[in-house]
Each structure stands twice: as structure tokens, then as C-alpha cells.
Amino acid sequence: MAATIRxxxxxxxAAAEAARxxxxxxxxxxxxxxxxICRDHEGGHGVSALTLEHYPGMAEEEIARxxxxxxxxxPLLGVTVIHRFGRMQPxxxxxxxxxxxxxxxxxxxxASFLMDYLKTRAPFWKLEERPSGTDWVAAKEADDDxxxxxxxxxx
Amino acid sequence: xxxxxxxxxxxxIGKSEEVVSPPADVTTVSDLISWLSGRGEExxxxxxxxxxxxxxxxxxxxxxxxxxxxxxEIAFFPPMTGG
Numbered sequence: 717m718a719a720t721i722r723x724x725x726x727x728x729x730a731a732a733e734a735a736r737x738x739x740x741x742x743x744x745x746x747x748x749x750x751x752x753i754c755r756d757h758e759g760g761h762g763v764s765a766l767t768l769e770h771y772p773g774m775a776e777e778e779i780a781r782x783x784x785x786x787x788x789x790x791p792l793l794g795v796t797v798i799h800r801f802g803r804m805q806p807x808x809x810x811x812x813x814x815x816x817x818x819x820x821x822x823x824x825x826x827a828s829f830l831m832d833y834l835k836t837r838a839p840f841w842k843l844e845e846r847p848s849g850t851d852w853v854a855a856k857e858a859d860d861d862x863x864x865x866x867x868x869x870x871x
Numbered sequence: 872x873x874x875x876x877x878x879x880x881x882x883x884i885g886k887s888e889e890v891v892s893p894p895a896d897v898t899t900v901s902d903l904i905s906w907l908s909g910r911g912e913e914x915x916x917x918x919x920x921x922x923x924x925x926x927x928x929x930x931x932x933x934x935x936x937x938x939x940x941x942x943x944e945i946a947f948f949p950p951m952t953g954g
Binding site for chain 2: 752768769773777778834836839842855859
């Protein structure tokens with residue numbers, strides 16, 4: 717199964733990407749589409765924009781390693797991951813994960829797994845523009861916990 | 872070897888990459904952080920709390936105790952906040 721992984725400055729069309737995975741196929745019974753969007757608040761303060769910095773080369777490779785692991789763990793029939801970089805304003809798309817499978821459970825779980833790992837292992841960093849100035853977003857323990865649950869379930 | 876810095880590590884050091892030749896007794900990621908910290912106050916500031924520094928060797932995540940022998944590209948960065 718050929719996965720699509722793209723890092724890009726420009727926006728993406730979630731519906732078009734999902735349609736691309738299922739076009740011409742009759743074996744796919746479930747498609748899960750997750751879109752992460754820039755919101756206008758975080759932890760009680762306003763956010764006017766986000767700038768996503770990434771490590772070119774490693775970001776693609778790290779996402780590919782997790783897509784390969786997802787393909788081993790679930791019977792997937794298609795995967796697309798798109799992560800944007802650059803400056804984004806509230807309402808703008810940031811990240812897209814689309815997973816396709818014969819049944820819904822594999823598609824849901826694989827999409828959740830990929831998002832949890834994108835948050836904690838893919839080399840991206842968010843710089844927030846707030847009313848008080850700009851600052852780097854701190855990593856959240858809850859995100860580490862979310863990623864860790866996939867390790868526990870492996871045993 | 873080539874070093875890359877990202878996010879606030881890059882901002883504190885004041886550059887995004889450089890080529891360095893550490894002495895032979897610098898054998899692990901942790902050693903490299905200590906050696907870099909002694910190169911100037913901007914490095915000391917960037918690495919003041921080594922526990923929060925993440926590292927990658929040749930574009931793969933590594934631990935502080937990982938050996939750096941044979942590495943061509945080592946990156947230092949804060950915990951990741953993508954997605």
C-alpha cells in the first residue's frame with residue numbers, strides 16, 4: 717500500500733484527499749479523516765497566529781516510520797498524512813490524517829495512533845503569537861500520555 | 872560534524888546550524904551538550920536544562936547516552952509540539 721506523506725506551506729483539501737484514497741476502489745469500507753485546525757485560544761490566552769517550524773528531511777522520515785508501523789498494526793488500505801509549516805491564523809488547517817480500511821475500527825485506531833505520534837515524535841514546533849508577545853508552545857504531558865497508551869497496548 | 876538547532880534552542884544559540892569538531896573525549900550526546908555549553912553564554916543558556924533538550928542523530932531520535940561516533944548530522948531541539 718502506497719502511503720502519501722506531504723509537508724507543505726500551502727493549504728490542503730481534506731475532502732479531496734479522502735476521495736483520492738477511495739476513488740475506483742470497492743474494497744474500502746471505512747475512511748477516517750482527521751483535520752487539526754489553528755484555534756484562537758490556548759490555556760486562557762488569545763492566539764492570533766501560529767508559526768510551525770520543522771526539521772526538513774527528518775520530519776518526512778519520522779512520519780514515514782510511524783505510517784509504516786501503523787500499516788503493520790492495522791489492515792490499512794490507504795493512508796495520507798499532510799502537515800503544513802509556516803504561519804497560520806485561527807481557522808487555518810494545520811494537519812491532515814486520512815486512513816482507509818475495510819472496517820471502521822482499524823481506520824479510527826490508526827488515525828488516532830498517527831496523530832498521537834505526530835504530536836510527540838514528529839519534529840515540528842509551534843510559535844504562538846499572543847496579546848503579550850510571541851512564545852514557543854510547551855509540550856503537554858497529556859500528549860505524551862496519549863502516545864504512551866499505544867506502547868502499553870502492544871504487550 | 873554538522874549541528875542543527877531548532878525552535879528556542881536555535882533562537883538562544885543565535886544560529887540554525889554550524890560545523891564543529893569536538894575533542895575525542897566527547898563520545899555521547901550528553902558529552903556534546905556539556906562541551907557545547909562551555910563554548911559561550913548563548914550555548915549555556917540554550918542547554919541550561921539538559922533534561923528538556925531532545926536530540927536526533929542523522930535524522931533519528933536518540934537518547935542523551937547515545938554514542939555520537941560516525942554521526943554526520945546531530946540536531947538539538949525542544950520537545951516537539953506538532954500536530
